[in-house]
Amino acid sequence: MPVFDVQQFRQQFAFFQQQPDWVYLDNAATMHKPQAVIDAVTQFYQQHNSNVHRGAHQLSQQATALFEHARTTVAHYLNAAHSEEIIFTSGATAALNQIAFGLMHTELKAGDRILLTQLEHHANIVPWQLHCQRHGVIIDVVPLTVERQLDMLAYEDLLALKPKVVSFSHISNVLGHIQPVAQMVALAKAAGAITVVDGAQGIVYQQPDMQLLDCDFYVFSGHKLYGPTGIGVLYGKSAWLERLTPIFAGGEMIDTVSFINTTFNKLPFRLEAGTPNIAGAIGLSAAINWLQKHNTEQIKNHKLLLLKDFYSGLNAIKAVDILSQPVHNAGIVALNVDGEHPSDVTALLNQQQIAVRGGQHCAMPLFSHLALPGAVRCSFAAYNTLDDVNRCLLALEQAVEILTA
Incomplete structure (x- = not known):
C-alpha cells in the first residue's frame, strides 16, 4: 500500500498555512477544516x-x-x-x-x-x-x-x-x-x-x-x-x-x-x-x-505511526504517567506529570505553541473513579506529522524539568 502523503493532505488546510508555528494536538475537541469545506x-x-x-x-x-x-x-x-x-x-x-x-x-x-x-x-x-x-x-x-x-x-x-x-x-x-x-x-x-x-x-x-x-x-x-x-x-x-x-x-x-x-x-x-x-x-x-477521496486505511496507518512514536518518546520521559493504553487506541493519549496539575502542564506547552487540552474533558465520573484531578490530552489527526510528535515530546520534557525542579 502506498505511504500516506501527510504534507499533501496538510496543504489542504488553510490553518496550517496561516499558523505554521502551531502544533495542533487538540483534535478530540475539534478538527480543522479543509479548504473544500x-x-x-x-x-x-x-x-x-x-x-x-x-x-x-x-x-x-x-x-x-x-x-x-x-x-x-x-x-x-x-x-x-x-x-x-x-x-x-x-x-x-x-x-x-x-x-x-x-x-x-x-x-x-x-x-x-x-x-x-x-x-x-x-x-x-x-x-x-x-x-x-x-x-x-x-x-x-x-x-x-x-x-x-x-x-x-x-x-x-x-x-x-x-x-x-x-x-x-x-x-x-x-x-x-x-x-x-x-x-x-x-x-x-x-x-x-x-x-x-x-x-x-x-x-x-x-x-x-x-x-x-x-x-x-x-x-x-x-x-x-x-x-x-x-x-x-x-x-x-x-x-x-x-x-x-x-x-x-x-x-x-x-x-x-x-x-x-x-x-x-x-x-x-x-x-x-x-x-x-x-x-x-x-x-x-x-x-x-x-x-472519501482519501484512503482511510492509509490514514489509520499514519495515525498508528504517530502513536507508536509518541508512546516511545513518552516512555523515555521520567515522571510521566500515561493513562491511555496503546492498544485499541484511536489516536488519543491522556497523561499526567506526577504530582502536577494538568493545567500547569498545558500552560507550559501553550508557551511552546503546542495546543493540547487539560482538565476533566467532560468526564468527571471517570476522573472521580481514577481519583485524579484531570489529565493532559493529546489527540492526533491525519494532518499531524512526526515533527509535531517530536515538538510535543520536547515541550513535555521541558515542562517536566520546570515542574519537578
Missing part, C-alpha cells in the same frame, strides 16, 4: 443563501436541494436504510438530548433501567439523569478493568438486569480506547434493549455502517469530521425516530396547528424544528465528500 459554506452564502422547504422562489428551491442532498450524503456515508433516518441537530449533545428526552416520554417508565459506562461524556450522562431523577428510572454503570478498558463480564451481568436502554461511546473521548461496539450492540439487543452509540470520536476513526452495526441510534458532531461547528447528526431507525417525542416545536416540524391540537410532520422534519443550520449541513456534506 470552507469553500462550500462560503459558496452557499454568496450564491444560494435562502431558507429551505418553504419558499416558492428559485433560491429557496436551490437551498432546499443542497440541504436535502447533504442529508442524502450523510445517509450514504452511514449506510442508513433511508435518508429520512438522518436528523440534523446542532451536534452530538443535542442528538443525545433528543433521544433521552424523547424516549423518556414514550418508552421509559418508573423502575426501568438505563445502562451507561464509566467512560461516558457528560452529554451521555446528564440528559438521562435529568429525567431519571424525575421519573424514577435507574441508571447502572459498566465499570472498568485495571487496564481502564470496559469490563465486558460486568457488562453482560448488568445486561441480565434487562435495561430498557443501553447507551455508550464508540471511542472514549478521554483515553482514546476503542470499544467493541458491534459486540456490545449485539449483546444489548439480545437482552431486549434500545441501543444508542455516541460516535462523537468514532466517526472520524472509521466509517460506521448502520446495517452491519444494527444499533437503533448513532450520533455525531460534524466538527469532529472536518466539518463546521454547530451541525450534528442523529441517525435512528425510522421506527424508533417515530417514537421519539420532539423536544423542540415550531416551523417545519408541524403538520397542522390549531389552538385545540397540533399534529406533527413526517420524518425527518418532525424532529427538526425551526430554521436548520443549512450552511453547516452543506459543509458537513462537503467534508464527507472530501474525506
Whole structure:
C-alpha cells in the first residue's frame, strides 16, 4: 500500500498555512477544516443563501436541494436504510438530548433501567439523569478493568438486569480506547434493549455502517469530521425516530396547528424544528465528500505511526504517567506529570505553541473513579506529522524539568 502523503493532505488546510508555528494536538475537541469545506459554506452564502422547504422562489428551491442532498450524503456515508433516518441537530449533545428526552416520554417508565459506562461524556450522562431523577428510572454503570478498558463480564451481568436502554461511546473521548461496539450492540439487543452509540470520536476513526452495526441510534458532531461547528447528526431507525417525542416545536416540524391540537410532520422534519443550520449541513456534506477521496486505511496507518512514536518518546520521559493504553487506541493519549496539575502542564506547552487540552474533558465520573484531578490530552489527526510528535515530546520534557525542579 502506498505511504500516506501527510504534507499533501496538510496543504489542504488553510490553518496550517496561516499558523505554521502551531502544533495542533487538540483534535478530540475539534478538527480543522479543509479548504473544500470552507469553500462550500462560503459558496452557499454568496450564491444560494435562502431558507429551505418553504419558499416558492428559485433560491429557496436551490437551498432546499443542497440541504436535502447533504442529508442524502450523510445517509450514504452511514449506510442508513433511508435518508429520512438522518436528523440534523446542532451536534452530538443535542442528538443525545433528543433521544433521552424523547424516549423518556414514550418508552421509559418508573423502575426501568438505563445502562451507561464509566467512560461516558457528560452529554451521555446528564440528559438521562435529568429525567431519571424525575421519573424514577435507574441508571447502572459498566465499570472498568485495571487496564481502564470496559469490563465486558460486568457488562453482560448488568445486561441480565434487562435495561430498557443501553447507551455508550464508540471511542472514549478521554483515553482514546476503542470499544467493541458491534459486540456490545449485539449483546444489548439480545437482552431486549434500545441501543444508542455516541460516535462523537468514532466517526472520524472509521466509517460506521448502520446495517452491519444494527444499533437503533448513532450520533455525531460534524466538527469532529472536518466539518463546521454547530451541525450534528442523529441517525435512528425510522421506527424508533417515530417514537421519539420532539423536544423542540415550531416551523417545519408541524403538520397542522390549531389552538385545540397540533399534529406533527413526517420524518425527518418532525424532529427538526425551526430554521436548520443549512450552511453547516452543506459543509458537513462537503467534508464527507472530501474525506472519501482519501484512503482511510492509509490514514489509520499514519495515525498508528504517530502513536507508536509518541508512546516511545513518552516512555523515555521520567515522571510521566500515561493513562491511555496503546492498544485499541484511536489516536488519543491522556497523561499526567506526577504530582502536577494538568493545567500547569498545558500552560507550559501553550508557551511552546503546542495546543493540547487539560482538565476533566467532560468526564468527571471517570476522573472521580481514577481519583485524579484531570489529565493532559493529546489527540492526533491525519494532518499531524512526526515533527509535531517530536515538538510535543520536547515541550513535555521541558515542562517536566520546570515542574519537578
